Amino acid sequence: MGIIGIRTATLLLAALAWRSVLVAAAGEADGVFNVKDYGARGDGTTDDTKVMGTITAPPPGAWSGQKYWMMFYQVQGLTVTGGSTGLLDGRGRSWWWSDQCNRYGDIYKAPTALVVMNCTDVELSKFSSKNSPQMHIAVSQSSKVHLTQLTTTAPWDSPNTDGVHIDQSEDVRVTRSTMGTGGECVSIGPGSRFVTVDGIVCGPGRAVSVGSLGKKGATESVEYIDVKNVQFINTSSGARIKTWQGGKGYARSISFTNINFTNVDNPVVINQFYADPYHIPNMGAVAVSNITYTNLKGTSRYRTAVEFVCSESGSCTNIHVNSVAITFPYGEALALCQNAQGDTSGYVYPKIPCLR
Numbered sequence: 001m002g003i004i005g006i007r008t009a010t011l012l013l014a015a016l017a018w019r020s021v022l023v024a025a026a027g028e029a030d031g032v033f034n035v036k037d038y039g040a041r042g043d044g045t046t047d048d049t050k051v052m053g054t055i056t057a058p059p060p061g062a063w064s065g066q067k068y069w070m071m072f073y074q075v076q077g078l079t080v081t082g083g084s085t086g087l088l089d090g091r092g093r094s095w096w097w098s099d100q101c102n103r104y105g106d107i108y109k110a111p112t113a114l115v116v117m118n119c120t121d122v123e124l125s126k127f128s129s130k131n132s133p134q135m136h137i138a139v140s141q142s143s144k145v146h147l148t149q150l151t152t153t154a155p156w157d158s159p160n161t162d163g164v165h166i167d168q169s170e171d172v173r174v175t176r177s178t179m180g181t182g183g184e185c186v187s188i189g190p191g192s193r194f195v196t197v198d199g200i201v202c203g204p205g206r207a208v209s210v211g212s213l214g215k216k217g218a219t220e221s222v223e224y225i226d227v228k229n230v231q232f233i234n235t236s237s238g239a240r241i242k243t244w245q246g247g248k249g250y251a252r253s254i255s256f257t258n259i260n261f262t263n264v265d266n267p268v269v270i271n272q273f274y275a276d277p278y279h280i281p282n283m284g285a286v287a288v289s290n291i292t293y294t295n296l297k298g299t300s301r302y303r304t305a306v307e308f309v310c311s312e313s314g315s316c317t318n319i320h321v322n323s324v325a326i327t328f329p330y331g332e333a334l335a336l337c338q339n340a341q342g343d344t345s346g347y348v349y350p351k352i353p354c355l356r
């Protein structure tokens with residue numbers, strides 16, 4: 001783990017740039033690296049971005065038990081750029097299928113590569129992150145964060161290697177990036193507000209997902225999410241909202257605009273019974289409302305191109321579907337629609353039976 005220890009406002013720094021190569025937790029006393037020790041000035045005027053390079057994670061033995069590899073903590077005004085060649089190499093391969101990792105449930109212990117925690121005014125741009133042990137980039141308890149021109153890669157079967165995960169944050173933008181991993185391309189978790197995802201190529205991997213929300217009865221909410229100009233290729237889903245039965249809170253005012261799908265298992269999904277094998281009646285649900293889909297097209301790998309699986313509590317409302325054409329190459333495409341209320345306009349295929 002390396003915490004980049006900077007608390008200075010308006011510091012211009014290039015994390016991928018000070019002096020490249022191996023950052024090994026074992027090699028430093030407490031795993032805290034101050035870029036000023038590596039020649040950065042942080043005076044707001046000096047360009048601290050002289051040397052590009054690769055930051056390579058230490059082998060798992062040196063940092064097992066850590067939740068993350070690198071963190072920006074409580075920084076205001078930070079620009080991190082890799083100048084297009086910067087690379088974080090998480091060397092996750094030895095974590096993914098080891099005994100201490102379990103891809104299902106809470107005991108999953110592999111660390112996140114890079115965490116932005118309790119920061120404001122942060123821009124991360126123009127670098128790649130590959131083979132992170134778990135998530136590539138997590139943004140938490142932060143505001144005004146812009147992630148742009150990033151590339152995240154990991155094999156399709158590497159567990160939970162999400163490209164970008166966001167929670168408890170607002171004013172976050174993820175733009176012009178390419179993500180192909182074994183997890184979500186972008187996952188928008190509890191406490192996210194005013195998030196824009198614009199211009200992403202996603203695949204292989206799962207989806208751009210809102211949720212999951214409301215696990216074990218938790219009250220969790222997400223609102224004002226704008227997902228647009230996204231291309232999904234060979235992903236397991238695409239535009240997805242997932243909540244647990246019995247949860248409280250809401251997922252509302254979410255739009256998916258100009259999305260195309262190529263060979264996506266289940267392109268459009270709202271599921272209020274996420275990951276629960278049994279539907280327990282009258283459990284209640286995280287309320288899903290004011291969801292707008294506009295101009296979605298492409299191909300579904302399975303027959304069910306649209307899946308709105310909502311609880312009987314009537315908490316899936318104001319679902320608007322405008323101009324959708326998602327086909328199934330081997331026959332009729334279908335929409336599954338349970339307990340969703342809303343309307344369609346323009347050409348919508350497949351026809352969504354429970355909407356007006």
Ligand SMILES: *[C@@H]1O[C@H](CO)[C@@H](O)[C@H](O)[C@H]1NC(C)=O
Pocket residue numbers: 074118141
């Ligand atoms: C986040 O930063 C603010 C000051 O900017 C501080 O008051 C607060 O305690 C911090 N929260 C955490 C969880 O570190």
Ligand SMILES: *[C@@H]1O[C@H](CO)[C@@H](O)[C@H](O)[C@H]1NC(C)=O
Pocket residue numbers: 229230231258259260
């Ligand atoms: C898919 O979407 C991307 C990004 O919006 C766009 O550049 C591309 O032309 C689209 N492809 C098709 C086949 O519509």
Ligand SMILES: *[C@@H]1O[C@H](CO)[C@@H](O)[C@H](O)[C@H]1NC(C)=O
Pocket residue numbers: 204233234263
């Ligand atoms: C998508 O999957 C198909 C096989 O289903 C494969 O032929 C194709 O190369 C894949 N495309 C990408 C971009 O991974």
Ligand SMILES: *[C@@H]1O[C@H](CO)[C@@H](O)[C@H](O)[C@H]1NC(C)=O
Pocket residue numbers: 224252253254255290292
């Ligand atoms: C519905 O969501 C959109 C964003 O998709 C937002 O602009 C609008 O204000 C919301 N409407 C209501 C009534 O909350």
